[in-house]
Amino acid sequence: MLARNILRHSGPCPRGAIHRAFSTQADTSSSSAPSVTSSKPILRPNIATAVILNRSPILTRTPTPFETAFYSYQARIRRALSNPFPHEFYFKQGSLLQTRFTIEERKREKIAFGPSFVPPEDVDPEKAAADKAAVEQLAQQEGEGEELAPRIHPSDISNDIKSLDRQGQRNLYLLLLANEGGKDVWRFPQGPVEKTELLHQAAQRDLYSEAGDHMDAWIVGRNPIGVYKPVGPAPEVQNCVFFYKAHIMAGQAQVDGEKVKDFAWLTKEEIEPRVDKEYWSVVKDILSDF
Amino acid sequence: MSTPSVSRAALNLKRFGRAPRLGKHLRKSPTTKLPQPHVKLITREFAPCRLEDHYHNTLQDDLMYMTYKHEPEGTRKAPRQIRLKFDPENPYSKFRANPSVGGSQLGKKPAPPSTPDNVVRLEKIQIHTMVKESIASKANLLAPLMMVRALTGETERGGGQHAVEGIQLVRGKKSIGGWLRQGIPAGVKVDLRGQSMYDFIGTLTEFVLPRLRDFNGVVLPPQSSSVNTPSAVSGVVSFGLPPQAMVFFPQLEVNIDAYPDHLPGIHIHFVTNATGVGAQDRARALVSGFQIPFARR
Numbered sequence: 001m002l003a004r005n006i007l008r009h010s011g012p013c014p015r016g017a018i019h020r021a022f023s024t025q026a027d028t029s030s031s032s033a034p035s036v037t038s039s040k041p042i043l044r045p046n047i048a049t050a051v052i053l054n055r056s057p058i059l060t061r062t063p064t065p066f067e068t069a070f071y072s073y074q075a076r077i078r079r080a081l082s083n084p085f086p087h088e089f090y091f092k093q094g095s096l097l098q099t100r101f102t103i104e105e106r107k108r109e110k111i112a113f114g115p116s117f118v119p120p121e122d123v124d125p126e127k128a129a130a131d132k133a134a135v136e137q138l139a140q141q142e143g144e145g146e147e148l149a150p151r152i153h154p155s156d157i158s159n160d161i162k163s164l165d166r167q168g169q170r171n172l173y174l175l176l177l178a179n180e181g182g183k184d185v186w187r188f189p190q191g192p193v194e195k196t197e198l199l200h201q202a203a204q205r206d207l208y209s210e211a212g213d214h215m216d217a218w219i220v221g222r223n224p225i226g227v228y229k230p231v232g233p234a235p236e237v238q239n240c241v242f243f244y245k246a247h248i249m250a251g252q253a254q255v256d257g258e259k260v261k262d263f264a265w266l267t268k269e270e271i272e273p274r275v276d277k278e279y280w281s282v283v284k285d286i287l288s289d290f
Numbered sequence: 291m292s293t294p295s296v297s298r299a300a301l302n303l304k305r306f307g308r309a310p311r312l313g314k315h316l317r318k319s320p321t322t323k324l325p326q327p328h329v330k331l332i333t334r335e336f337a338p339c340r341l342e343d344h345y346h347n348t349l350q351d352d353l354m355y356m357t358y359k360h361e362p363e364g365t366r367k368a369p370r371q372i373r374l375k376f377d378p379e380n381p382y383s384k385f386r387a388n389p390s391v392g393g394s395q396l397g398k399k400p401a402p403p404s405t406p407d408n409v410v411r412l413e414k415i416q417i418h419t420m421v422k423e424s425i426a427s428k429a430n431l432l433a434p435l436m437m438v439r440a441l442t443g444e445t446e447r448g449g450g451q452h453a454v455e456g457i458q459l460v461r462g463k464k465s466i467g468g469w470l471r472q473g474i475p476a477g478v479k480v481d482l483r484g485q486s487m488y489d490f491i492g493t494l495t496e497f498v499l500p501r502l503r504d505f506n507g508v509v510l511p512p513q514s515s516s517v518n519t520p521s522a523v524s525g526v527v528s529f530g531l532p533p534q535a536m537v538f539f540p541q542l543e544v545n546i547d548a549y550p551d552h553l554p555g556i557h558i559h560f561v562t563n564a565t566g567v568g569a570q571d572r573a574r575a576l577v578s579g580f581q582i583p584f585a586r587r
Contacts, residue, residue, distance in 0.1 A: 056348045060340050067338070075336040081327070083445040089436050090548050097545055171347065221356040245355060247348075290347055 045238040049203040049224070050190040052173055052286060053217060053246045053253075055265060059151055059168035061290065076112045100135045161264040164252060170267045171288040174253055175274065176210060177262035184261065186274040188283070190241060199224060203244040210260050215251030219244050228282040243286060341488035341580060345411070349579040354409045357572050361403050369399075397518035401566030408563065410525070410572045412580075415487045416559040417442065418460065418479035428475050431459070433549050438478050438556070440541045443486055455481060494558075495581045498531070498538045507585030510574075517567065525564030525573045530557045 063071065085105075091098035109118050121128060139145065155163035166172070175186050191206030193199060200222040207217060224242035232239050253263045264270075268287040272280055316325035375390050376383035402408055417438060423430040438457055439445060446456045460477040462470040470476065482490055499505060508529045516522065533555045536542055542549070564572040578584055 054348075057343075060338055061343060063338055070334075071336050071338070074334050077331060078333040078336050081331060081333070081448070083322075083324075083448040086436070089432075090440070090545055092548070220352045221358070223355060223358055223360075225355050245351070247352075288347060288351075 043237050045240050046232070047193045047199075048190055048239075048241045049193060049199055049206055049244060050188045050228075050241050051203050051207040051217075051219065051244050051246050052188050052225075052283070053207065053211065053248055054288075055164055055172040055174075055248050057169055057171060057290070058165075061169050062151070079109075079112050096134055096138060099131045100138060103131065103135055161266060161270075164248070164265055166265065167267055169290075171290060172265040172267060173271060173287060174211060174248070175264050175266050175271060176255065176260050177264075178210075178260050179258075185276065186264075186271075187279065188243070198222075199242055200244065203242075203246075207246065210255070211263065212254030212256075214254045216249040217246045218249060219246045221245075226282055226286050228279060230278070243283065245286070335485055337485070339485050339488050341492055342485070345488075345579075349576065350409055350411070353572070353576055353579065354404070354406065356575060357410060358404045359401070366400075366403065369395075396520050397516075397523050397567075399523065399566050401564075401568055401572075410562050410564045410576045412487065412576060413483070413561045413563055415482040415490060416479060416561060417482065417490075417556050418477060418559075419554045419556045420460070420477040421554050424475055424477070425462075425470060431475055431478065434554050435459075435478050437536065437542060437549060437553055438480055441539055441556075442480050442482055442490060444480050444482070491580050491582070493539060493541070497540050498535060499582070501538045502535055507583030509587050510584055512587070517570075521570075523566055523569045525562045525569035527560040527562070527570075527573050527577045528557065531555050 087098065087101075091101065106118055106121075123131075151168065153163070153165045153168060154160075155166040160166060164172070174189065176189055177184055177186055178190075180187075189207050189210040191202070191209060193202040194205075197205075200219060204217075204219055207219070221244075225245055226243035228241040228243070230239050230241065255261065255263050266274070268284070268289060271287065272284070275283070316327065318324065319326050371390070375388050376386075378384060378388065419434050419438065421431055421434050424434075435457065442457075444456045446458070448456055457478060457480045459475045460479050462472050462474050462476050464470075465472045508527070533553055536553045536555065537546060542553070560573065560577050562569075562573040562576055564570075564576075574584060
């Protein structure tokens with residue numbers, strides 16, 4: 001329990017503090033009470049939780065040229081093998097809906113099997129033009145043809161790594177630039193586990209304390225999904241960082257600028273050059289390639 | 291560099307050569323009178339599927355983390371034999387059906403150990419509707435049949451998908467005095483797999499459920515209900531939609547006049563691969579990941 005209390009009050013460099021605490025304890029015991037086992041003090045591991053905060057993709061993935069070709073081929077086979085469509089049940093004869101369906105279906109057949117496949121229309125051109133105008137008017141009434149939002153966000157162009165709207169097709173993860181032992185390192189939101197606290201509760205508290213409570217996040221499950229055991233300055237104390245996965249639902253990260261200097265929303269490839277090699281080997285399989 | 295190759299690929303998708311000349315005519319199906327290709331064709335995905343991507347990107351990982359049970363190898367105990375089988379070495383019972391005397395204990399079978407391969411996933415969605423009036427006259431089944439066709443985009447053995455039966459008529463299994471006779475059509479059902487399954491969930495959660503009045507979610511069974519019944523370990527989530535809800539499907543809404551006044555409601559079963567104790571919870575976790583809400587009464 002001693003070690004844990006020291007850890008909590010020791011500030012930015014817990015490992016060194018623990019090391020010193022035990023060395024002084026060993027010194028005093030050897031001088032005053034030789035019966036205390038100074039060679040094997042009970043060292044509690046240094047437990048912390050880290051949260052891998054994920055922003056899921058907000059756009060569908062653009063298919064590769066191969067996928068496009070595959071889908072097109074499969075759609076053509078499917079169309080060729082489909083059962084005949086019962087017009088007479090679904091449409092009243094000569095209704096606007098039927099006209100629209102016929103025009104659209106001809107267009108789809110043309111795309112699927114080529115212009116020579118579709119037989120020429122046997123209606124007089126005046127009627128065909130009237131039908132086309134009526135269908136266009138119907139489409140306008142139903143609000144079709146609205147311009148879609150672009151798939152590239154302004155933050156992609158300006159490469160704003162703090163924006164949650166960047167890289168809509170990819171999974172993004174929150175990385176913090178924290179000051180650890182006088183050195184600036186990129187890592188996931190992280191913090192120590194307090195006494196009588198469960199791991200998943202600690203994960204939630206640590207996430208909000210480092211990344212700000214201006215967001216709505218959900219931690220997935222109660223089990224940690226990975227563990228990182230860094231070697232500290234005191235090799236006899238074991239350090240464990242348990243990883244949790246979380247999703248951001250709303251809001252944005254906010255950092256205090258003192259202990260945590262900066263944050264970034266990054267894809268898997270962008271995380272690799274920023275973090276320590278050993279750290280990367282632990283988290284790389286947790287992060288999504290897409 | 292890359293632009294010419296991309297444009298050529300795009301060009302190839304839209305350019306059509308002459309159709310191959312048919313040496314002999316295709317065999318026609320005796321039932322449908324439609325030409326049958328002489329190879330068995332199975333169609334695969336024909337468009338990108340948003341919800342399937344969502345499952346593979348997000349849901350699968352989350353469900354694995356949420357449902358993982360730590361069981362180191364060799365720690366699982368063999369199930370306790372309550373009452374033994376007949377002696378398998380006995381020549382009398384050796385090659386006979388030899389069930390254990392206490393029954394199959396289906397509801398008490400533990401879940402298979404958590405592995406990346408058996409993360410809970412959706413196998414199929416079954417939609418069915420029973421139409422009482424069709425017992426009197428099977429013409430009453432036409433509208434429900436067409437409704438299910440429009441809902442799901444499936445037809446009977448359509449689209450070359452021989453693995454899928456498509457829309458099927460449900461016939462009476464046995465005679466029940468004064469109500470049902472054996473072999474007469476009594477309803478319609480369809481099994482959706484793959485893409486059409488995800489498309490159906492998308493329509494349901496985006497167009498239908500938000501527009502339903504007084505719908506807070508699929509009602510969960512009371513907490514006191516048994517967890518060992520066969521239905522609680524089958525990994526199937528079921529609920530129904532009332533006849534009033536059918537109008538909200540955009541596929542039906544677009545030409546709702548084509549159907550007679552009273553369309554029947556549908557039963558929907560989400561069949562997952564979850565089995566064993568707690569299968570129902572895992573199946574619900576999966577289905578709620580597709581944004582279908584659950585609520586306590």
